Amino acid sequence: MQPINRRSLLAGATATAVALAEGDGRAQALAAAGxxxxYELRTYRLVHGSMKERLDAYLQDAFIPAARRAGCGPVGVFTVVIGPGSPSVHVLVTHPTIVHFASLPSQLAADPSYAMAAKQFTDANPEAPSYAALDVKLMQAFPHFPRVQVPDTRKDKDRIFELRTYFSHSDKAGATKIGMFDTGGEIELFRRHGLTPVFFAQDLTGARLPSLTYLLNFPNVETRDRNWGAFGADPAxxxxxxxxxxxxPEITTGIENQILRPTSYSQI
Structure with a gap:
């Protein structure tokens, strides 16, 4: 494989930074055109006990089938095993548009099959709540990585996912980091070393904007550690x-990282 050209990397990152941060609207127009x-990332905060079983039943039997009937793409469900937030469960819901995201609650409310299957979860009383708290983050897929890529390791019993969020100090710095991935060749470097991406997205909501989030897939922890090491040593x-x-130091102010395991019913 040919080495990555540094000038093309910098040019690609700069072009995306201009599109996102300096107002010419090219990336936004692409997103608006479909x-x-x-991506909607729901994080259910739990306490140890029966909450996880009730949540699993709700997601598998009620939410995921209804969300797919409503036009959502694949829904991924992941348990946090390493990193901040445990015990918690991430639910990644794929929407074709922001309008679709906004309309999903009303579509679920109008779905009688969902209402019946979700009743035990949605009608929980305060003494036995279904979850401790729910956080929701909204993200826009990168223009050149516009869809979730479902990995081909779904039969690997030890497979894991890695969820990473990068924070920046300004919109321009954040857009430059997005450009390194989206048009600057960093995703190609990831693939070269077995850092298999599921999605890359710009965060639209969150406590520390601007930020970007991506999800990687590995067949096991050992492969993850080995592949990250090879990536970090790559001269390119x-x-x-x-x-x-x-x-x-110029474009990022911090990184959050979690290791996840998919549930048996996750579609990703």
Whole structure:
């Protein structure tokens, strides 16, 4: 495979930064035209006990079937095993548009099959709640990575996912980091070293904007550790992150990282 060209990386990152941060609207127009999916990441905060079993039953028997009937794409369900937030469950819901995201509650309310299947979960009383808290983050898929890519490792019993969020100090810095991935070649470097992406997205809501979030898939923890090591040692990657304007201190202020395991009924 040919090495990544540093100039093309910088040019790609800069072009996307201009589109996202300086107002020419090219990336936004692509999204508005239906070029990129919208992701809803629900995080159910739990306490140890029966909450997880009730949540699993609700998601598998009520929510996922109804969401698919309503036009959502694949729904992924993941338990946090390493990182902040445990015990909690992430539910990744794929929407074709923001309008579809906004209309989903009313579509569920009008679905009699959903109402019947969800009754035990939705009618829980305060003494035995279905969850401790619910957080929702909305994301827009990158223009050049517009759809969830369902991994081909669904039969691997030890498979894991890695959810990472990068934070930046300004819209321009955040857009530059998005550009490194979306048009600058960083995703190609990921694939080269077995960091298999499921989605890349710009966060539209959240406590520490601007930020971006992505999800990777691995057959097991050992492969994850080995592949990250190979990626970090790649001369093309070392050259990229040493490029003025693309270094971590210039465009990122922190990273959050979680290791997840899919549930048996997850569609991703």
């Amino acid at each position: 070029g990129s999916d919208v 990657w070392r050259q990229l992150i040493g490029t003025p304007g693309l270094t971590d």
